Amino acid sequence: MCTTCGCQGNTYHEHDHHHYEHRIDSIEIEKAILEVNDYHAKHNREYLDKRNAVALNFVSSPGSGKTSLLEKTVSALQQKYLVAVVEGDQHTEIDADRIRKVGGQAYQINTGKTCHLDAHMVGHAFEHLAIAENSFVFIENVGNLICPAMFDLGEHHRIAVISTTEGDDKPLKYPDMFYYADTVVINKTDLLPYVDFDTKRCIDNIRKIRTEARVFELSVKTGQGLNIWVSWLKSLIKERINTV
Ligand SMILES: Nc1nc2c(ncn2[C@@H]2O[C@H](COP(=O)(O)OP(=O)(O)OP(=O)(O)O)[C@@H](O)[C@H]2O)c(=O)[nH]1
C-alpha cells in the first residue's frame, strides 16, 4: 500500500462521522503532497527546457510492455539522438539493466513501499544522468494504473501503455490514468487473435475520457507499428529545435 500519496484511509461512509473527518484529513494531506510535488515538477520542467530536452512519462499497469517498448525505442533513436532513461520500480535494477544492455544510459529508482514516482525522486535521478541538448528523457513509472496518474514529474508528454491482454474497458475503469495521458500506446497487437480485446471499443473508451488523445497501435514483439511511433518521437525533437 502507498504510504505517501494518501490513497489509504479514503474509505467514505456517509453515516459515519468519524470516517468523514478522517477523509477530510486525508484530502488535506493529499493536497499538501501534490502541492510539494508540483513545485518539484516545475523545477524539473525548467531543468529540461534549459537543455531543450523532451521528457516522456510512461505509465501503465505492470507488464503492459513499457520496458520492452523503451528497449526498442532507445535502440531506434540512439544512433542519432542522446537518450536518458529513468526507471521506477518498487525493487530491483532489472529494468535499468535491460536498458543498459541495449546501450542506453539508465538510472533506476527503487520506491520501496511507494507505488508511484514523484517529481522529487525524478529530479534527483536527473543528477545521475547526462541530459544533453536536444535529447530524449524517458521516465518509466511504477506499474500501477492508479497513483502515478496524480503525479506530474515535469514531463512534456505522458504516455499510457495498455496491452491487449488487459481488456478494452480499462480506460473507463481507471479514468484518471487516461485523462492525464495525452498519448496512449495499445501494445501487444500480435495477441489480438487470441484475446477478447476490441481495439475500436478501446479507442472509443479512451476518447470518452480524453477526446483528443493520440493513439498508437503496435506490437513491440513483431515490430508492427513501431516506425510510426518512432517517427512521432523524432518529430517532437524537430519541433523543439524549430521553436528555439
Ligand atoms: N506478445 C507480446 N509480448 C510482449 C509485447 N511487449 C512486451 N511483451 C512481453 O510482456 C512482458 C512484460 O513486458 P515488460 O516490458 O517487462 O513490461 P513493463 O510494463 O515494463 O512491466 P513492469 O515494469 O513490471 O510494469 C514481457 O514478457 C514481454 O516480453 C508484445 O508486443 N507482444
Ligand SMILES: [Mg+2]
Ligand atoms: Mg518495466
